[in-house]
Amino acid sequence: MVTELIGRIERYLDLAPKARADAETVGPFTVFRSRVAHPFFARPSPGWARGYATAADVRSVGERQRELGVPETIEWVKEIAPDLGTACKDAGLRVSEHPLLVHHDSLAVPVPDGIRIRRIDDPDDDVLPSAQSVARIAFASAGTAIGDAGHTERDIATEQRAPDASDDLRQLIRDGRSVVVVAEDEHGVLCSGGHNPLGAVTEIVGVGTLPSARQRGLGAAVTDTLVADAIRRGIEVIFLSADTDDVARVYERVGFRRVGTACVASPGSIAR
Ligand SMILES: CC(C)(COP(=O)(O)OP(=O)(O)OC[C@H]1O[C@@H](n2cnc3c(N)ncnc32)[C@H](O)[C@@H]1OP(=O)(O)O)[C@@H](O)C(=O)NCCC(=O)NCCS
Incomplete structure (x- = not known):
């Protein structure tokens, strides 16, 4: 229906x-x-x-x-x-x-010890390329399992990025069309994610944690901060699509519930 x-x-x-x-x-x-x-x-x-x-x-x-x-x-x-x-x-x-999920209830989500969660307010923030490398490395290790790739891989990937590779995202942040949140420790970004507001609806996108930093509550804390930001903006519908049921569970723990199904068709393997 x-x-x-x-x-x-x-x-x-x-x-x-x-x-x-x-x-x-x-x-x-x-x-x-x-x-x-x-x-x-x-x-x-x-x-x-x-x-x-x-x-x-x-x-x-x-x-x-x-x-x-x-x-x-x-x-x-x-x-x-x-x-x-x-x-x-x-x-x-x-x-x-x-799974297609919508936020329905704000739950208490702790910030792990030694972690700073922050929204990137300055579109020219130097940390943005690193946040994008984290997302790329995270999505290359689909699922929720802990893995080896960590800050060394992130720093190598960031060094290899073209100098203008973050320009699109910087402009979207400047225009208020994208909001980016990162979780950092003293060595840099471990988890990043965003939401893209449009009127009273927003989609949470690209939440990814470095494989070596998973299962410490970073994904939940970044998502919760994105939700709080969206609510502060008066957004009424906060939704996302999760890759699998395991990934959906991370979001259910921060107050999302399943409302439908997102479908993807492509000729070969599915890249999301
Ligand atoms: C999905 C993803 C973002 C989750 O990131 P994360 O930082 O590991 O998320 P969390 O730590 O908040 O939650 C993961 C699990 O660790 C558990 N956990 C959280 N803190 C914990 C702690 N201190 N000790 C033990 N377990 C803990 C959570 O309960 C959750 O368990 P569950 O899988 O049984 O539900 C990450 O696995 C990832 O990047 N995956 C690939 C990209 C992707 O699919 N992103 C989602 C796009 S829709």
Whole structure:
């Protein structure tokens, strides 16, 4: 069933990419062509007649994405387009499903000893490239398990970044379209994450902890600070999609609950 809440999330998901990407209609889909470093995807267009996309529609959107040189990925909310997964599979794509969660209750979330959690207020803050390296290393080690990669890998990755690699994010922070929060110890950033406010809705994105720093409460503390920031801005709907049920549990511990399913279709392995 499409609740009012899911409808608000759907409208956000259609509008938010337009701040960073050009939108083009291809049959029942909108293809987003990124203007920033981060690639975008296609989504069913708003008002699209539910369930009526065919495998041929999906193939057409893939063709256009190949022409544009953008990833052949389609994302949607299952409750909005319950049959799209079948059309995507018929077109030869792999479909994965991910918990879609909304914040509903602020719980007491402790900050681990020796850790400073802070919002990056200055878009020119020197720490931003390091925060982005942390996210990249974290997402390369999907799941919640502790691993080896830590501050050495972060510092090497940060040194190798192009000098202008953080410019897009700096501009989004300057424009108030992205908020970034980091968890640091005396050696630097261990966990980072953000939210992208648009009107009264925001999505929490890119929360990632260095594998060697996991399971100490950093992900929870950064998420809780992002939530507090969103609430202070008067935002009414704070949502996110979690990769797996294990990841969703981290968010449930800070007051999120599952309201639906986010779907991703792509030709090969799923990169989120
Ligand atoms: C998901 C992710 C951000 C969680 O980060 P984290 O810093 O390990 O998160 P937390 O420490 O708050 O919680 C992780 C677990 O450690 C537990 N934990 C927290 N503090 C602890 C402590 N002091 N001692 C023991 N366990 C602790 C939590 O209860 C939680 O347990 P659970 O998995 O059984 O629910 C991290 O695993 C990650 O970067 N994954 C890859 C990227 C990703 O998927 N990000 C999410 C995008 S949707």
